[in-house]
Ligand code: GDP
């Protein structure tokens with residue numbers, strides 16, 4: 001397997017936005033309403049077949065250290081994919097994405113894929129930030145924009161498919 005088929009993916013964003021739940025839903029097909037903030041970082045891998053190629057996804061979840069933006073730089077180093085997660089019911093979690101992005105953007109691999117993910121889509125009736133504003137921010141930083149619910153599972157598989165598609169450069 002060549003390097004090209006291995007993707008380092010980092011998930012960043014405020015505590016409680018659902019990063020760990022997204023990874024758990026994707027890798028273990030499970031969800032826990034009382035997901036506890038893990039201390040340290042979590043590193044998980046999954047091999048997916050995409051467009052007749054195998055891609056090894058190396059997923060870094062920055063558990064429990066969200067207050068330390070500077071630590072994110074270590075996770076982000078040479079990542080090909082950066083997923084910025086916010087909670088659609090929390091304004092702050094969205095506005096902090098700018099800070100997350102600016103903390104790590106110089107550390108990512110060249111031409112890294114950035115994805116903004118609005119999680120907790122099952123709570124759409126409590127959405128806190130107008131979608132136009134989110135899309136506008138995504139456009140400014142050249143990011144994909146997606147929505148997920150780790151709770152219902154909606155959008156989770158699609159999110160990783162979209163990332164693989166971008167990663168392999170296949171439309
Ligand atoms: P992290 O700190 O970003 O890793 O967030 P967690 O994955 O630990 O999730 C924080 C809390 O939000 C937990 O109580 C989760 O059960 C809950 N949560 C995560 N994803 C969702 C979701 O899609 N919908 C709802 N309603 N709650 C969620």
Ligand code: MG
Pocket residue numbers: 019020021036037038061062063064
């Ligand atoms: Mg976590």
